[in-house]
Amino acid sequence: MGALGAVGLAGCLGDDDDNGSGNGDGFPTDSLTWMIPWSEGGGTDTYARQILPGMEGPLDQSVDVDNRPGAGSMVGTEWLSTQDPDGYTFGTVNSAGAHFTWAAEGLEDSFHIEEDFEPISYAGTFGYTLIVNRDLGEEYGIEDYGALRDAYADGDISGFGYQGAGSDSHLATLLLRDDYGLEYDNSVPYDGGGPTSEAVQSGEVAAGFATNTSAIGAEESGEAYTVVNLMDIEVDATEMGEDLDMITNYGDSMAWLVEFTQTQLAPAGTPEEERQIISEAVEVGVNSDSAQEWAEDTGNILEYGDMDAAEEAWTGIVEEQEQQVEDAIGGFDAFNELAEEES
Numbered sequence: 409m410g411a412l413g414a415v416g417l418a419g420c421l422g423d424d425d426d427n428g429s430g431n432g433d434g435f436p437t438d439s440l441t442w443m444i445p446w447s448e449g450g451g452t453d454t455y456a457r458q459i460l461p462g463m464e465g466p467l468d469q470s471v472d473v474d475n476r477p478g479a480g481s482m483v484g485t486e487w488l489s490t491q492d493p494d495g496y497t498f499g500t501v502n503s504a505g506a507h508f509t510w511a512a513e514g515l516e517d518s519f520h521i522e523e524d525f526e527p528i529s530y531a532g533t534f535g536y537t538l539i540v541n542r543d544l545g546e547e548y549g550i551e552d553y554g555a556l557r558d559a560y561a562d563g564d565i566s567g568f569g570y571q572g573a574g575s576d577s578h579l580a581t582l583l584l585r586d587d588y589g590l591e592y593d594n595s596v597p598y599d600g601g602g603p604t605s606e607a608v609q610s611g612e613v614a615a616g617f618a619t620n621t622s623a624i625g626a627e628e629s630g631e632a633y634t635v636v637n638l639m640d641i642e643v644d645a646t647e648m649g650e651d652l653d654m655i656t657n658y659g660d661s662m663a664w665l666v667e668f669t670q671t672q673l674a675p676a677g678t679p680e681e682e683r684q685i686i687s688e689a690v691e692v693g694v695n696s697d698s699a700q701e702w703a704e705d706t707g708n709i710l711e712y713g714d715m716d717a718a719e720e721a722w723t724g725i726v727e728e729q730e731q732q733v734e735d736a737i738g739g740f741d742a743f744n745e746l747a748e749e750e751s
Contacts, residue, residue: 435495435682439470443499445484445506447477450571450601451534451619452500455670455710458703459531462696463689477599480509480575489524493675495682498528502668505576507725508733512574512740522726526680527718528672529687531694532703532710535639535667536577537623537646539608539632540615541565552653553588553636556615561591568592569604569616574747576665577617580638582746583665583736588658595750608632620646624706638666645707664732669713669721680715687715 442460446452453475460471476484484499485506491497510521540550548559559565568590570577578597584590596613598604601622608616609631618626618634620643626632627647634646636653640663644650655662672690674683693699694712703710713721730740737743 435685436467436469438496439472440467440495440686441474441497442471443474443476443484443488443497445476445478445481445488445499445501446571446600447602448473448475449605449622449625451621452502452670453600453602454621454625455531455534455708456500458699458710459690459693459696462693462699466689466692467685478572479513480572480578481506481600482509482513482515485510485521486515486519488673489519489675491675493526493677493679495674495678495686498672498674498678498683498686500531500670500672501525503671503721504664504725504729505668507729508576508579508665509572509574511726511729511733512579512743514740522723524676525673525722526676526678526683527715527722528674528683529690529715530713530718530721531670531672531690532708533641533667533669534619534621534708535641535663536580536617537620537634537638537643537652538615538636539605539618539623539626540635541608541611541613542630542632544611544614545633545635550615550635551648553655553658554653556635557589557591559614560593561589563593565614566593567607567613567615568595569598569607569613570595571598571600571604571617573597574744578747579733579737579743580617580662580665582743582750583662587660588655605632621706621708638662641667641709643707645705664729665736671718671722673718673722683715687718 444453485501488499507521544565548564550556570581581595601619604616605618605622605626607613609629623634637643638655691712
């Protein structure tokens, strides 16, 4: 851990003055920035905006969301690693999707996905589904994954959207093609769940990835609906409810690649005292009435994990995932070769 700066030291001294609240005259004395490495409207962004209102009270400061999408979350994640380790900037980066994209893009010389961050908390688990444009889906009777495969194979529909070239959803796209028979004519990368969902809703692509969180928003628009759950986690808040098709009906589980823990992180060297104050505020935000009501209404998994739990969710993934990708597709080099061939 880095040495405490003036602000961090003030936070420690302030604990005695305010009976351990972590506030008063200590940290924070200014607004905080919550970096989200995906576009507004995606699953990660939606979670943050549900939690945020409940955080501001205990912090006695505003928290501003800063969306920095691009490169499958790597633009924002690398940016976070370069910020001052003073507690005023933190972010949500999803394990283990970010680990995959970092390794696939060969970013080891730019930053380290585990070593350049300090854990704060985690706020829930979510993952990928596939959504289909409503007009096209209803026209061609697409009610499950098998019907979606048939519609692509027959040339009835065109275009498949995923969330970032070189990302976890890019590999998932290739696995759906090679191992689950999805014969799409062309695949299109977008910067996150929001833009991918919008592309499906508008008919720019017939179908594509959406987290179970953003899939609800797509359905509420009236322009798209969820057709298959790629996770092992049950999703029953979509239009199809308990009848929503599961990808495991067509092959092996994809959970290792398509399920994510929403992990809050700070730049390496951020003092533990500051991180603990933020972590406790996240806990209040997660457990607020409004956030829990949202989770219940939408079927999203919203739960708080402390600093130790966040560290467990974030570290040790790189080595484990290397073997998983080797088993699935022959390694990261093989993935990049396939991705380049398709682009």
